Amino acid sequence: MAFERVARLDALPAGRGLRVTLQGIEVGLFRVGDDVYAMENACPHAGLPLSEGSLEGCVVTCTAHGWRFDVRTGHPPEDADGFPIPCFAVRVEDDAVWVDLDAPTNRRGRGA
Ligand code: FES
Numbered sequence: 001m002a003f004e005r006v007a008r009l010d011a012l013p014a015g016r017g018l019r020v021t022l023q024g025i026e027v028g029l030f031r032v033g034d035d036v037y038a039m040e041n042a043c044p045h046a047g048l049p050l051s052e053g054s055l056e057g058c059v060v061t062c063t064a065h066g067w068r069f070d071v072r073t074g075h076p077p078e079d080a081d082g083f084p085i086p087c088f089a090v091r092v093e094d095d096a097v098w099v100d101l102d103a104p105t106n107r108r109g110r111g112a
Helices: none
Strands: 004-008 017-022 025-032 035-040 054-056 059-061 068-070 087-093 096-104
Touching: 004 017, 004 025, 017 096, 025 054, 025 096
Parallel strands: none
Antiparallel strands: 004 096, 017 025, 025 035, 035 087, 054 059, 059 068, 087 096
16 A cells, blocks of 8 residues: 545644544544645544644643543553554655555554
8 A cells, every 4th residue: 555645734623533434434633833644544442533633742631531642652652562553654744634545653553
C-alpha cells in the first residue's frame, strides 16, 4: 500500500484530534506544532475515540476515563514498555495530510 490523502491540514483542530477512516480503519490525526501524527482511534480501555480527547502538547487524554497517550509513540507517557496503540507514518504535502497504514511507526502498527 502507499500513502493516501486523508485530510486537509487546516481541518485539524487545535487541542483535539480529527477522526478519519482509511481502508475501514478509524484513525485519529493529531497536530503537534508543525508535525502531524496518526494513531488508531480506539482507546484500549473501552474503545472510545481518542480523536475526541483533549490534546496538550503531544499527549491526548481520553474524555471517558482520563487514560493518556503520547500521539508520537502510542504509549502512555509514563509507561513506554507496555503495548502501544498502533501508529502510522504521516506525510504533510501541499497542505494535505497523507497516511500510510502499511508503514507502522511502532511495533503494533499494521504489518509490524
Ligand atoms: S475509554 Fe478511554 S479511558 Fe476509558
